[in-house]
Amino acid sequence: MNASLPQTHSPGALAERKAYYDRIGQDSMTPLWEVLGALVPPQPRSPAVSHHWSYADVRSQVMEAGRLISAAEAERRVLILENPALRGQSGITQSLYAGLQLIMPGEVAPAHRHTQTALRLVLDGEGAYTAVDGERTTMRRGDFIITPAWTWHDHGNLGQEPVVWLDGLDIPIVRFLDAGFAEKNESEYQAETRPEGDALARYGSNMVPVDFYQAPAEPTKVFVYPWERTIAALKAVARGTPDPHFGHKQRYVNPATGRSPMPTMAAFSQLLPAGFETKPYRCTDGTVHVCLQGSVQAHVEGRDYTLHENDVLVVPSWHSLQLRAGPEAVLFSYSDRPVQQALGLWREQRA
Template identity: 70%
Template sequence: MKAEVPEMVRAERRQYYDQINHFSMTPLWEVLGRLVPRQPTPAITPVLWKYADVREHVMQAGRLISAEEAERRVLILENPGLRGNSSVTQTLYAGLQLIMPGEVAPAHRHTQSALRLVLDGEGAYTAVDGERTTMRRGDFIITPAWTWHDHGNLGKDPVVWLDGLDIPLARFFDTGFAEPGAAHSQGVTRHEGDALARYGSNMVPVDFHQPPSAPTKVFVYPFAQTRSALKTIALGDIDAHHGYKQRFVNPATGASPMPTMGAFIQLLPAGFESLPYRSTDATVYVCLEGEGEALVGHQLLKFQENDVFVLPSWYTLQLRAGREAILFSYSDRPAQQAIGFWREERLPAHRQA
């Protein structure tokens, strides 16, 4: 326990702090606990967006503004602890993007990496560097940094997907660049499925070499394949903390598909309850199938299909499945691992954060 400081000393210190403030200086000892905490003290909070509650607001945006006028018609999911920052965690962005039948979200590129997770509707496509992929529910689609991309809807239904980007991380480094496309839509230069066949079939072109830090050439991970793999894995032993959980990789290198963001998929059998777990990467979860509960610290979040929820850094997570559930998630884990920050802890059943 620190000794009580006399008022005369405190007054002298305040006067000193006022003096050095004119030189844009401040005393470390007054803020050391905040700068170097004993454990993470995130500003973000656990939060759940119920898709059934927000879907109509997303659709209303389609009646108010066109995709061309907006460039990207998106409702940003802002964490309550970071309102006004366009952030879902300290380093990540999330939003629900809508494209109506017949629309095109025009081509552009930017230094921020992006992922798409298709939630609702069919008939849309994403084009990346001259190749289109049809967007089907549950598909995990990537637009790597500084690649040309646009979206279109050739179907009859509105299509909604979750956007995940490293916008806050790029903003922190002041490394954001963007460029509009010369044409509204890219010209198609490769047939659909070319990248998946060329780089995602346990083969790569004979002269292809890619450093581990480069983003994947495979830009679509079809949910049908992902789900089939999970079902097969679920015939084996289960991880008590995660259920059946896999991470998406660049098949050419084994590294994360994007250097700044990692993506994960997990299956929770009906009635499964995980042991408590925590890690330093704040994570965005999306329920693709089933329903369940997430105990985030001491806050209980009940999720169903298409719901989105956030796990802050170093908060304990326990998952409980009602019906069998499949959860997609993404975080900044690869970036943390690259600089040596990432930490995890598997807790026994009797411990709570």
């Protein structure tokens, strides 16, 4: 590509080259050779950085939002967890969004739908519910709840205390593709058309309706994965030998297809026995981790973090991660792995 260019870096040659760049810039062109290294790097160089949010430190700020703005006024009262290196982009990584949502007693977060897929991980408080396409589910700590793309959903709090959960969405992916649509419901909340637990019974008990067939890319009909089932499964698996890189780590699936519950985001639960230390591991899917039980020391590319219950840690793409449990610990995590795997891009490296 450089054969026709002067083989010298004299001031005159450099000035001529710059003048050329300026001329082609007027026609909305730029030389590839000046940016090739950044466009096609030898390995991922994420602009995101690892970062830790201590729930004990930020909880008071979440609660303050409840005094300053109502759920109806905000539509969704959420404090976005912005990656420090991506401020202003509403992203915890380049492809994922995260936020802490608060709903106060007696409030309703009104019904709407959008093309962005969302997950909820309940962290704090009792008495709230999420409704998805006419079915409510009571939100309990540790529950993993999904609102698939373009499904009507609303939240309410019938209890006596504030409820906080982590929102995870594929907003940056949808924004990158310019494929975002949203619509508000005429009613503040949905009418109940199915009893609570209906979807879990129909699609989450190793059975599906006799005439139900689902395309591989479609989201799961099971929109709630209860914590009690998750922890029971992890405890049972933990009777075996832990994997040196993960401890005991399971991925959530759509029971009807065996694929990720969401086409754009994967979700995982991980149990680390007391005192267990993982070997270093890295992968191309930037991942958001939440400590649900116990405490964990995390080592990410030379930086150390201590995670307590409800703390959030983001590990960007191709950053080495090593975990060490204090007491027995359980982590939830989510990432953009399904997108990368569908495109043949996903890679991992085990030390």
